[in-house]
Amino acid sequence: MRIVHLVKPLIRALVMVHIGWAALNYAHAQGAGVAGQVTDSIGNPVVGAHVALGGADVRASGHRTATTDSSGIFSFSGVPTGDYRMVVRKVGYADWGTTVSVGRNAVKLAVVLKGGVRVLDEVLVIDNHVERRKQEESLNVEVVSKDFVYRNLGGSLMESLERLPGVQTIGIGSGQSKPLIRGLGFNRVVVVDRGVKHEGQQWGSDHGLELDQFAVGEVELIKGAASFVYGSDAIGGAVDVKPEPVPAPHTRSVSVDLVGRSNNLGYGGSVRAGGRSDRWFVDARSTYRRYGDYRVPTDTVYVYDYAVALPHRRLRNTAGRETDLHFTAGYLGSRFNSILYLSNTFHKTGFFANAHGLEPRRVDAELHDRLARDILFPSQQVNHFKAISRNAIHVRAHHIEAELGFQRNFRQEHSPYVAHGYMPPIFPDTLGIPASLEREFDKQVYSLNVKDYMEVDRHQLTFGLNGELQHNRIGGWTFLVPAFDQSTVGAFAYDRYRLTDRLLLHGAVRFDHGNLRMHGYRDWFPSDVPGGGQAYLVRAAELHRRFNSLVWSVGINYEPLESLLLKANVGKSFRMPIAKELSADGVNYHYFSYERGNPSLSAEQSYQADVSAEWRAGGWEIQISPFYNYFPNYIYLNPTASFDHFYGAGNQVFEYQESRVLRYGGEVHVSRRVGRSLTAEVLGEYLYSRQLSGDKKGFSLPFSPPPSLVMGLSWAPDRKGSPYVSVDYRLAAAQNRIVPPEKKTDGYGVMALRAGVEATVGGMPIQVNMQVQNLLDTRYMEHTSFYRLIELPEMGRNVIFSLRIPVVNKQS
């Protein structure tokens, strides 16, 4: 009985995809017609809504589906006499359903859809919201499904998305990474998780994003400046991580994910269980992941000239573990819905033991090499807690959304005490700081977003308000960034104007105000001072800065042909300087750098022009998206030609400066479908950046990815659940345009293999995915990797197996 419950939605989905359209065109001799118009609550036609006609007692093949046309009209002809259940669905609206009695006469229906949240249901299989999202957004947007994430499952979410052109990562080890969009990262990319900006320690390159990649629904990537929607920091782009779809009405479901990795002996799993009545639902997920030291295709690495032997080719102390918990509950009404998300992620990993940052360290190799899974010193751990309440209400012409969030990011770095500079040789036990606590960052953030969507004639207006309050505290025996409090508030208005069916115009303005209050910090140990003698140095003075910013964006979407979509966007974006840029005054011993902030920095600004052309027909799909970007004052950490033996304890002075920066580049995506199941594609990305002023005039920017090309061939018959096999060859050029302290990186080619199948075992559908990354065990270095500076090669061959078992139990 249970099997029937499980298989039914699958069959239904299959039918909708393949037979739905056929059934629509199939002319029945007898019966009457059913037709109608779908409009939204203010009478505008809803285009592309999915209309399903059927009934619980009707066999699956009796199902008929239709999609509304540009006037919101749908029709079925030759419907046999009887009672039917009709359901109308459209992304962004609540489902609409009714019973239709078909007799001899034609049935006319007027359907009014109300705003709602997206629901997980079988109908989503043929949902085209991704294309529509791309069509209606003038920015360059990529939408990635959960399936994509599963097929490309990397050690972390960003690694799983790396195949997309224009997206790179700054990775450390095998389990953590940060996004880099068109070469910009850190605080220049906003990550939005369930509607609220994710706040961690974005500025650091040696740790990753605190997100559970199993708990991710869809991921939307905006390449290029998007400040007018996401506020400060979205100067390089945005990664909008959507939650998993809520369970369908009257269902209970359990799903299990299992993953195993060969390279780092990693294993992990995630279990989700949830259920929903008509309007109430609960949903919980728990994820556990553990991995050992990862392997590289070499026996010896050279930290400077110092040879470090790696028995079993394992990078000492790069193991880690992750534990994540999620709980979601909500109410989904026709006019009002509210969802509460609670989540906690914990991640602990080691740093490569022979070098802490760039600093070579001697280690007890025997101790480290005894176990591949233990996490010894130096190590880092981070705990990220979130509570987010998302609410939406539909009142007349308005659709109002509000998110209220609290998050706490608690991060620690542990290492045995090493006296650097003027630090006393023996760690005093009178400080109240554990001797192993090198750094600690404690961030608490309160967020509020309110958005009001409304439609007036041909205008789709959005008004929004964002507010954020941050408290940042520090700890540990080294100093990099002072404690600070920050509040920001922003308001925007965005108009999407549909001039004709083929032409959309966009215009937006946004105003932001930010307030930063830095706390003072004084060293806990005395240092030599220029006048002779010793003193406890003031590393950060109290500082109060305010920033105001007005940004704008205009765009156009034009579809001259059914198969051609053209987009253009011009805009200004901004970013408030961060505490580190304004107030750093400490030695980063891991980089041999003495980093000096600049309290007079102004808010970073950027002008960007984006063009995109997308053409698809006859099995071809071609997308070209060039961009041009100019920063009048890019905030850049400039390595100078001097050392400082007082404040900097003899380290090289790195100073924050502003320089004019020019960047351009783009992505190309060409794919060709051959026959019914073969697809060949080429994805290319190119980026050029140049500093036009300042000390490093003529140089590039740090972390500039080299041009790269992915050539892929995949075989995937167009049937749901059928197997797929694909091969990727990634070719990256050498990166010779570098800036201190970077190193030139040679080009490389790596191959990856992916395959998967969906099978039914004991009545349960099981999705199996397999990947072989770095198939040929190629030794190469990634220019944007954290470990690039000490010449550590990237991970060797890695076989990843993943298994998904979704169990959906429909209630009667």
Add this chain to the structure above:
Amino acid sequence: MERIKIKHLFLAFGILSLALACSENNDGTADTEYPVIDASFTESFPQQCSVVKRGKMLVFRARFTDNVALGSFTVNVHNNFNHHSHTTEYGECADDPEEKTPVDPFTYNKSFDIPGAPRTYEAELEITIPDDVDPGDYHFEIRVVDQTGWQTLRGLSIKIQ
């Protein structure tokens, strides 16, 4: 007909973009070379595993070179009694068998501008090691930075007796 034209246009555009992507943008001006701490300089002192006496003068000598212009250098001496080591040199010296707790370890930490931004510079520095400092294993770190900001470092293990 129209479609074919567009297809060709796209392909041409795509190929052009790729060609652009593959052509190396050479500015010719940017200095991307690190300065060098000349290992072949015979008079350089100390060298890996050198031994120096307490109460004596340590005369530091090194030759720095750069393709464009040198900036400054720094010398740092600190104890390695816990054998933490950040040596950058191939091969190791015999450490004292016992790790020990520092009482009055010797430290030296000073930086110097290289005058005139030359391409070659021979540094000489007199460092007095007091009588009463802890003997044992020390690190002798030399770093040089060029005018562009490229830094090269060398970490040597030395012994103070």
